[in-house]
Amino acid sequence: xxxxxxxxxxxxxxxxxxxxxxxxxxxxxxxxxxxxxxxxxxxxxxxxxxxxxxxxxxxxxxxxxxxxxxxxxxxxxxxxxxxxxxxxxxxxxxxxxxxxxxxxxxxxxxxxxxxxxxxxxxxxxxxxxxxxxxxxxxxxxxxxxxxxxxxxxxxxxxxxxxxx
Amino acid sequence: xxxxxxxxxxxxxxxxxxxxxxxxxxxxxxxxxxxxxxxxxxxxxxxxxxxxxxxxxxxxxxxxxxxxxxxxxxxxxxxxxxxxxxxxxxxxxxxxxxxxxxxxxxxxxxxxxxxxxxxxxxxxxxxxxxxxxxxxxxxxxxxxxxxxxxxxxxxxxxxxxxxxxxxxxxxxxxxxxxxxxxxxxxxxxxxxxxxxxxxxxxxxxxxxxxxxxxxxxxxxxxxxxxxxxxxxxxxxxxxxxxxxxxxxxxxxxxxxxxxxxxxxxxxxxxxxxxxxxxxxxxxxxxxxxxxxxxxxxxxxxxxxxxxxxxxxxxxxxxxxxxxxxxxxxxxxxxxxxxxxxxxxxxxxxxxxxxxxxxxxxxxxxxxxxxxxxxxxxxxxxxxxxxxxxxxxxxxxxxxxxxxxxxxxxxxxxxxxxxxxxxxxxxxxxxxxxxxxxxxxxxxxxxxxxxxxxxxxxxxxxxxxxxxxxxxxxxxxxxxxxxxxxxxxxxxxxxxxxxxxxxxxxxxxxxxxxxxxxxxxxxxxxxxxxxxxxxxxxxxxxxxxxxxxxxxxxxxxxxxxxxxxxxxxxxxxxxxxxxxxxxxxxxxxxxxxxxxxxxxxxxxxxxxxxxxxxxxxxxxxxxxxxxxxxxxxxxxxxxxxxxxxxxxxxxxxxxxxxxxxxxxxxxxxxxxxxxxxxxxxxxxxxxxxxxxxxxxxxxxxxxxxxxxxxxxxxxxxxxxxxxxxxxxxxxxxxxxxxxxxxxxxxxxxxxxxxxxxxxxxxxxxxxxxxxxxxxxxxxxxxxxxxxxxxxxxxxxxxxxxxxx
Numbered sequence: 012x013x014x015x016x017x018x019x020x021x022x023x024x025x026x027x028x029x030x031x032x033x034x035x036x037x038x039x040x041x042x043x044x045x046x047x048x049x050x051x052x053x054x055x056x057x058x059x060x061x062x063x064x065x066x067x068x069x070x071x072x073x074x075x076x077x078x079x080x081x082x083x084x085x086x087x088x089x090x091x092x093x094x095x096x097x098x099x100x101x102x103x104x105x106x107x108x109x110x111x112x113x114x115x116x117x118x119x120x121x122x123x124x125x126x127x128x129x130x131x132x133x134x135x136x137x138x139x140x141x142x143x144x145x146x147x148x149x150x151x152x153x154x155x156x157x158x159x160x161x162x163x164x165x166x167x168x169x170x171x172x173x174x175x
Numbered sequence: 176x177x178x179x180x181x182x183x184x185x186x187x188x189x190x191x192x193x194x195x196x197x198x199x200x201x202x203x204x205x206x207x208x209x210x211x212x213x214x215x216x217x218x219x220x221x222x223x224x225x226x227x228x229x230x231x232x233x234x235x236x237x238x239x240x241x242x243x244x245x246x247x248x249x250x251x252x253x254x255x256x257x258x259x260x261x262x263x264x265x266x267x268x269x270x271x272x273x274x275x276x277x278x279x280x281x282x283x284x285x286x287x288x289x290x291x292x293x294x295x296x297x298x299x300x301x302x303x304x305x306x307x308x309x310x311x312x313x314x315x316x317x318x319x320x321x322x323x324x325x326x327x328x329x330x331x332x333x334x335x336x337x338x339x340x341x342x343x344x345x346x347x348x349x350x351x352x353x354x355x356x357x358x359x360x361x362x363x364x365x366x367x368x369x370x371x372x373x374x375x376x377x378x379x380x381x382x383x384x385x386x387x388x389x390x391x392x393x394x395x396x397x398x399x400x401x402x403x404x405x406x407x408x409x410x411x412x413x414x415x416x417x418x419x420x421x422x423x424x425x426x427x428x429x430x431x432x433x434x435x436x437x438x439x440x441x442x443x444x445x446x447x448x449x450x451x452x453x454x455x456x457x458x459x460x461x462x463x464x465x466x467x468x469x470x471x472x473x474x475x476x477x478x479x480x481x482x483x484x485x486x487x488x489x490x491x492x493x494x495x496x497x498x499x500x501x502x503x504x505x506x507x508x509x510x511x512x513x514x515x516x517x518x519x520x521x522x523x524x525x526x527x528x529x530x531x532x533x534x535x536x537x538x539x540x541x542x543x544x545x546x547x548x549x550x551x552x553x554x555x556x557x558x559x560x561x562x563x564x565x566x567x568x569x570x571x572x573x574x575x576x577x578x579x580x581x582x583x584x585x586x587x588x589x590x591x592x593x594x595x596x597x598x599x600x601x602x603x604x605x606x607x608x609x610x611x612x613x614x615x616x617x618x619x620x621x622x623x624x625x626x627x628x629x630x631x632x633x634x635x636x637x638x639x640x641x642x643x644x645x646x647x648x649x650x651x652x653x654x655x656x657x658x659x660x661x662x663x664x665x666x667x668x669x670x671x672x673x674x675x676x677x678x679x680x681x682x683x684x685x686x687x688x689x690x691x692x693x694x695x696x697x698x699x700x701x702x703x704x705x706x707x708x709x710x711x712x713x714x715x716x717x718x719x720x721x722x723x724x725x726x727x728x729x730x731x732x733x734x735x736x737x738x739x740x741x742x743x744x745x746x747x748x749x750x751x752x753x754x755x756x757x758x759x760x761x762x763x764x765x766x767x768x769x770x771x772x773x774x775x776x777x778x779x780x781x782x783x784x785x786x787x788x789x790x791x792x793x794x795x796x797x798x799x800x801x802x803x804x805x806x807x808x809x810x811x812x813x814x815x816x817x818x819x820x821x822x823x824x825x826x827x828x829x830x831x832x833x834x835x836x837x838x839x840x841x842x843x844x845x846x847x848x849x850x851x852x853x854x855x856x857x858x859x860x861x862x863x864x865x866x867x868x869x870x871x872x873x874x875x876x877x878x879x880x881x882x883x884x885x886x887x888x889x890x891x892x893x894x895x896x897x898x899x900x901x902x903x904x905x906x907x908x909x910x911x912x913x914x915x916x917x918x919x920x921x922x923x924x925x926x927x928x929x930x931x932x933x934x935x936x937x938x939x940x941x942x943x944x945x946x947x948x949x950x951x952x953x954x955x956x957x958x959x960x961x962x963x964x965x966x967x968x969x970x971x972x973x974x975x976x977x978x
Contacts, residue, residue, distance in 0.1 A: 013235050035293065044291075049203035050196015052420070054369040055454040059889035062369060090196035104194035108186055111854050114862060115667030116193030117200060117369045117420025146898045149889065151369050151421050152667050154861030154926075155897035 019083045023048065024092030032079050039063045041079035042089060050090040050120045054149065061148030064121040065089050071128040090120035093127055102168040103127050103161070112161035114152035122148050126162050136166055181680040184854035187672045188691075189665075198418040201373030201390040201451060208375060208447035209238050211437060212295035214285035214302050215460060216277035219311035219529035219882020220325070223275055223304060226285060231301040236294035239444060240302070241286045241436075243272045249404050250439055254430065258499030262337035265329045267527070268497045271404075271432035277306075278325055278494035279529050280882055281459025283432050288440055288448060311529035311882035315468050315489045318526035325494055325527035334492055335500045335525040339507060341582045342518030347483030351474025355554050360948040361543045361931060363466040363491070363876035364869070366536040367894060368666070370420020371452035372431060372461060376438035380445050383407075385438050387414040392427040393704030394694045395662050400430035401438050412438075416694035422666035423866070425462045427706040428498050428534040458887035463876055464502060464536035466491040469547045473516075479555045479566035481516035486547060490525045493532040500525050502533060502540040504586045505638075510544030511581055512636045513598040513820060514552075514570040519583075529882045535706065537866060538927045541637060546949065549633045549932035553939065557971045563936070564606060567634060571598040585816060587641045593818040595910045596636065601822050601844045604906050605632065608842040609824035618940075627831055628839065629941025632824040633929035638816035639847070639921025640712025646701050647718030649678060649725045650806035653771075653780040655749055655764035657682065657689045659722075661714040662702020664694030668710055668923065669855045674718050676851055677917070681722035682729075683746030684763065701810075708819070708921025711851060713811055716915045720809035729805060732766045767805040772796035817912040819920035821845040823864070823929045825901075827937040834957035836872060836938060838901040846908040848920035856922045857905050863926015865900045870927065871934040871950050873899065944968045 020029040023046060030045050042048045042065065051074055054062035058076040065074045066088040093101040100108060103123045113119040122145060129144040130136070136144065141162035142155075150158060192198060228240045243251070254268045273284045285302055289295035310323045317323070318332045325332055348354055375388040385407060389397050391414075398414035401407075419426065433450050441448040452461070469488040475481050490503040507521040552570070556563040572579045574597045583591040606612065614630045621628045650658045659678050665671070675689040692698050693714075694705075703713070726746060733751040734741035737759060745754050752760035768784045776782035797803055826840040843860055850856050873893040877885040886892045911918030931949040938956065939946045944963040951959075962968045 033293070043203070044206060047206060048196070049200075050198070052200065052370070053202070054420075055889045057454070057888060057890065060369060090194075094195060100191060100194060104191075107194050108190040111187065111858050113190060113193060113667075114669070114858055115369070115419065115421040116189070116198050117418075119193055120196050123194060142897050146896045149369060149894055149896060151367060151423065151866070151894065152862045153858060154863075154865035154903065155900050156861045156903055157858060159897065 017080050019080050021082055021084065022086045024088055034078060034080055036079045037075055038077040038079045038082055039074040042074060048089050048091055052117055052120055054118065059149070060118065061125060062118045062121040064124045064148070066124055066128055069128065069131065071125045088124070090123050093123060102172065103165040105168055106161040106165035110157045110160040110164050112153065112157045118148060118150045122150070122158060126165060130166055130169060134166060134169065136162060138163065179680065180676040180686050182850055183852065185672055185676055185686065185852055187669045188675060189669065189671045200370055200418045200420050201375060201388060204388055204417060205375040205447050205449040208449040209288045209290060209444065210292040210295050211440070211448060211450035212287050212292060212299045213283045214287070214299045214304065215456070216273065216280055216282045216284055218277060218306055218308050219280050219313065220309040221277050221306040223273060223277065223284065224307055225305045227303040228285070231298040234294060234298045234301065236290040237298050238288040238290065239440065240298065241272065241440070242284065243270060243274045246272060249406055250435065254432065254497055255400065256499065257497055258501060260335070260499050263335040263496060263500050265334045266496045266499070267326050267329065267334070269495050271436050279531055280884060281456070281531060283460065286436055286440065288444065313528055313530060313878050313880055313882050315466070315491050315526060318491065318528050319489065325529055329527060332527045333524055334496050334527055337504070337507070338522045339583050340520040344483040344485045344518040344520035347518045348472055348474030348485055351482045352476050353558060354472065354474050355558055357471040357551060357554055358947060359469040359471065359547050359550055361465050361467050361546055362950060363463045364536065364874040365463045365876065366423035366425035368421025368423055368425065371454065371457040372426060372433065373451040374433050374437040375447070375449040376441035377447045378442040378445060383411060385412045385442065387412065387438055388417050389414060389434055390419050390426060391416050391429060392422045392664050392666060392706055393429055394664055394696050395700065395702040396429045396704055397434050398696045401435055404430065404435040405439060405442065413696050415696070416664040419664060419666040422705070423537040424535040424539060424706060426666070427704050428462055454889065455887050458892070459531060459884055461531065462534040463493065463531050464533050465543060465870065467506065467543045469543070471547055471551050473551050473555065475555055477559070478569050479559055479561055480569050481514065483518045484516040485520045486510060487522045490523055491528050491533060492525045493528060493530045495532050497532065498534040501586055502535055505540035506544040508583045508585050508591050509541045509636065509638060510548050512545060512548050513572055513596070513634050514548065515572045515579070530878055537863065538924050539707065541635060541924070541928045542870060542931055545633060545635045545929050546932040546935070549929070550935060550947070553936050560972050563632060564602060564611060567602065568599065573599065585638055587816060589815045592815060593636065594912055594914050596818060596820045596846060597908065597910050598634070598820065601820065601846060601908055604908060605822045605824050605842065605844045608844065608904060608906055609826065609840065611824065614826070625831060627829045627941045628826060629937045629939065630824065630826050631933050631936025631940055632822060633933035633936060634822045635928045636818050636820045637708060637921070637925055637928060639708035639819050640813065640817045641707045641709055642813055643703065644810050644812035645703060645713035645717045646699060646808060646810040647714055647721040648699055648806070648808045649682070649718065649721040650804065651725060651763050651767045653764055653767045655688055655762065657684055659689060659718060660692045660698040661718060662696070662699040663705045663710050663714050666705065668705070668859070669852065670710060673711060673851045673855060674715065677715055677719050678722045681719050682726050684749040688749060708923040708925070712817060712915060712919055712921050715851065715919060716811035716917050717809055719917055720811060721807045724807040724809060725805060728770070728807065729763055729766045732769050733761050736761050736769060770805040771803040811915065813914055817848070817914045817920045819847040819922065819925060821925050823933045825933050825937045827934065827941055829938060829941045829956065834953040834960065836953060836956065838868065841901040842904045842906070843926070844906045844908060845925055846910050847922040847925065848912045849909055849918040850907060851919065853907065859922050860905055860926040861903050863924060864903050864930070865895050867927040867930020868900055869895045871931040873950060875950055939971065940973055943971050943973050945971060
């Protein structure tokens, strides 16, 4: 018996995207395998590691815990949508590069989306706040020290960009 | 102007791609491939009676269901025993799909191929398997008792037994003035990379060729294993490790059952097939490590100098031994660390249990060895009432004694000879950084205000850069682009940057022009793999040697072109020039043109290189002994490992009420010889320390008596988040290795090695009673306090002082 499909539409990284998917299709799979946006990674499939974090209407969410159909009409931003408009690395991406905030890079997209949402609300974080902000994402390579540095550096870059 | 690159914290070349989300990890490949799910054993020890797949057949989108019965030829044989050893007298491996018996929860029984993973899992759910269930063997005690057997033909559950002895340790201990006995235990953890394993295979039925991608630490190894299993010529199989989301050891084990099953299915179905491991599968069907029980007897004099050390330990190797007994061999040989006991005896027994197999996890047996040695040193200090650093000092091998022969046989079958190192200098640096000498005062003050703080230290020596060899290829294109390749793989170590730094330095070219490829058998077919802190040492030196011979060839050709002695030439910024006369020069890309006489002028540089444009008509276009192209391939194959070392110190605070353990300060002194890129080395140390802290305070595999892994998820297996890892202060000492051209030693595993030893030492100092078992949770510490009050746990001298 063939599975029932449901139409779904959403804005992804500024572009309208749509598809027809089974109700059970995870948002992470829809992004990765239907839209081929493979920057969003899946590390645990149960919402603990944070690698699959994307922004839904500006808030960081775990795409492995959401069905694609349940975000119908929503606005999604993935790591691919966080570069600057001119194509250069976005502030958080640039900060990770400068501070050696990544090694294997698998968890990195989830950190970058999480930190982007955090800095929108806390443009000048303290080191303690930076540590807290990433405390829901797992990284097995870096020991986090350089990720915390990256959060602080990303805030600096964002503030520099705001200067006239 | 030449900008130095070797030794500089150059930002990583691989980052821009990865931070944009443009990485290509295994599951990013093969969109449209059939996908695989496995039915895995829910029992730790059982006989398969019947497999009924009839209900699954009607699932829409199902492609195929395979069991052991479907396997033929070499596929039906056991998986290889990858690293045999004379002491591994009862080595056993499994089948890629279980044949009659299952020996741990998670062992694959049925492979389902479907149009996508959801459907494959639906079908798995509909397959009924009936079992005859046996009582399982779980844990070292149960394995030793041998009331039940993991393998019917191994009557004592013992896979291996090995003794190494230097001098007569037992009589030296008996004749010593003082003796101590310790029993020390470490539990299981696992590599646990954020990306699990995965395999993707495409069979080209026209060319009869297999293209294979695996999230592996050895693409050459997987290639050879698949060719052997599928009975294909090696030439017809190519394997690539794409971006790999962390390895830490688990991905050096190969071939995993899935690594042979996926290409096998792709060939049969003549369609691309992919399998991406999920997290639960990774917990129950990959590999674990660390579980060992150690019994230590030591004899020493009034100064704490060790006369005899006798260590007997039991190693839990899980259900099979495909990777041999590397882990306990490393424990037994690296246990000695920077010390020189007059005599040493070590005996280990490796045991089968009905649990996931044990293969190296970052550190690979060293954390256990260091735990045993450092706990022993601390116990000696306590016994004699000496400072812990002093006992270490009197037992250190001195720099003047290098090279130092420990008279043991290392994991590579070669003599364990330390090549270099300066342990007293490391210790001096460590004590200064942590504030060792001032701590007692701080501790007293803290105690007065009701706080419990403690300090600890732990030292290790790590054999790195094990052989047999790695190779490097360096090629200058006529565009000036420099291609570099090596066969070993990358899992986040920054090889595209570090190896480019080496080539940039050796060849005199801008780093921006250097492009490094790793882990692709099409680019470089001879390799071992990335493990044992060996990539920088092995491939780094091979690539340096290849770059040196490219340089030599370039200077020779430039010498002809510029009509001067090659010895008067230098290469700066990709241009060969006469020393002291930079205007007299020729770019490397032009030399690349000159190095390859062509017949066809397909572009501008080719036009300049046609046989009609250059050359002496009295000689052949390519001289005897020469090869076309400005390129070279070379190999590095050392006589033995090179020995890095380090020391960590930490200050911890334990909550008097809740027994919560907090790390207040963590410092690392590390000596891995010359640093290629200090930023990358520090990153490696940070990550290692985080895993060391995890192994000491949080991570353990909770098996119940039925062999069920109770915490097979990230919810329940506690890996450190940012809030659990302390700020790490790092100091580098650079004692160059005399063994290799670049003077480097490995750094990948160092950070994790002393974690349990160190934190046990610091917690013990805070609490004033013995810590003999790691990891330790707050509730276990709380229980130890009660046991201590009841006289079940001995008080230390520091504890007596506290009264």
